[in-house]
Amino acid sequence: MFPSLPHSLRAHGLQADVRTLMLLRRSLERGLVRTLGDLYLVLRGIVANKPEDYGPFTRAFYEYFLTIDLEPGETLEQAIQRSRIYQEWLEKQDIPEDENLSSKIDDFLNEIHLSSYDIQNILDGEQIFRHDDPDLEDEPEEEDSEASQTDEQPLDQAADYSNMTLEELLERLRQV
Numbered sequence: 001m002f003p004s005l006p007h008s009l010r011a012h013g014l015q016a017d018v019r020t021l022m023l024l025r026r027s028l029e030r031g032l033v034r035t036l037g038d039l040y041l042v043l044r045g046i047v048a049n050k051p052e053d054y055g056p057f058t059r060a061f062y063e064y065f066l067t068i069d070l071e072p073g074e075t076l077e078q079a080i081q082r083s084r085i086y087q088e089w090l091e092k093q094d095i096p097e098d099e100n101l102s103s104k105i106d107d108f109l110n111e112i113h114l115s116s117y118d119i120q121n122i123l124d125g126e127q128i129f130r131h132d133d134p135d136l137e138d139e140p141e142e143e144d145s146e147a148s149q150t151d152e153q154p155l156d157q158a159a160d161y162s163n164m165t166l167e168e169l170l171e172r173l174r175q176v
Contacts, residue, residue: 001025005064012060014047036065037115066112080105125161129168134175 002021009016020043027033027042040061048057062068062076068083070076080086081101089108121127161169 001028002064008064009047009057009060012056012063014053014056014060015049016047020046034116035114035119037113037118039065040113041115077102077105080108123159125159126163128159129161129164129172132172134172 002024005024006016006018006020009020023046024033024043027046033039033042043061044054044057048054059070062079063070066083066085068079068085070079086105086108089111090104093104093107095104095107
């Protein structure tokens with residue numbers, strides 16, 4: 001698993017060896033890595049021992065896992081824009097043509113760095129429940145808008161209410 005990773009990290013001036021792979025393997029076995037964002041955070045914690053290492057680590061991570069190669073004198077935004085993974089991501093998105101490039105790249109990076117913790121916070125039913133206003137009036141929907149909203153923001157359509165009692169949920173339904 002990732003046999004050339006230590007070499008790739010060392011090529012960017014970072015300390016990495018077989019112990020790096022062993023720590024990463026233990027993290028995977030313990031379920032700490034479920035997304036690419038988790039992998040980034042765990043590896044950064046293992047390899048980047050000081051803030052000055054964050055830049056070289058990010059470059060090494062993008063190069064190794066995303067095949068985003070930063071050429072000399074090139075900005076990260078330029079390297080991402082010409083990368084195959086970004087082009088494939090763009091093809092799958094329903095992004096308006098007039099949206100600016102920086103915004104598209106920010107969306108791409110946010111998706112790449114989405115961690116299990118971030119996903120859990122998005123789906124946290126208790127938090128959604130606490131911030132929900134049961135007295136809020138429904139807005140009339142257009143016929144096609146419901147389908148497009150579901151396609152555009154699938155995480156906004158889901159929530160994990162497993163930490164709440166059935167009585168709390170039923171009471172809220174009665175209020176609504």
